[in-house]
Amino acid sequence: MQLEVRPDxxxxxxxxxxxxxxLLGSGIGADEPLAETLVLLVSELVTNAVxxxxxxAVLRLSLSGGAAEPATLRLEVADSSDRAPVPRCVDGESTGGRGxxxxxxxxDRWGWNKEGAGKRIWxxxxxxxQPAKSAAAYGGGASAYEGLAFEAV
Incomplete structure (x- = not known):
């Protein structure tokens, strides 16, 4: 499944x-942590791209796995920039830069690959x-990433 996203x-x-x-069409409920986390990840990766x-950009979503193994949801955003994601330092007052x-x-895993003249971040x-990490778990407290953020360009 894919969605073409205009640069807006x-x-x-x-x-x-x-x-x-x-995600809801695949039988996973909107109240599950996976759905909440997916929405945040889509926001971050699509925002970076546009x-x-x-x-x-092109947003792709796939769900794989079967009864013998947990399903894996894969999110990919492909864009035409060949610049790699690079770390960016931001202060506590910054409103962006932590994507x-x-x-x-x-x-659970993420990375990026060159693709033609551009790249794909996944x-x-x-x-x-079992309960997974959810977006709510990252709402407060100190983080290993405090003062450090990344920018995908």
């Missing part, structure tokens, strides 16, 4: 709604019966 910050909300509707490249630090904290969430 207003597209981030549309991308979140699209991803959540696909704000920093000024070019269209990939959140991705690192919330996703992350994966494992869906299992």
């Amino acid at each position: 910050p207003a597209e981030v909300g549309r991308a979140r709604r699209w991803a959540l509707s696909r 704000v920093h490249t000024g070019c269209p 990939l630090a959140l991705v690192d904290g919330l996703a 992350c994966e969430l494992d869906h299992c019966t």
Whole structure:
């Protein structure tokens, strides 16, 4: 499943709604931690793509796995910029710049690959019966990423 995203910050909300509707269509409830975390990850990765490249992006979502193993939700955002994600230091007063630090904290795995003239940033969430990390768990307290953030351009 994929969604083409125009280079407009207003597209981030549309991308979140699209991803959540696909997740709900797979039988995973909106109140599950996986859904909450997915929405935050889509926000961060799509925002990075549309704000920093000024070019269209493609959001892809896939759910794999079977009865013998937990399902894995994979989120990918491809854009036309070949610049790698780079660490960025921000102070406590900054209102942005923490996107990939959140991705690192919330996703079970993430990375990026060059793809043609651009790149693809991906992350994966494992869906299992045990409680997983959720976006709410990162709402307060000190973090290993305090003062350090990442920017994908």
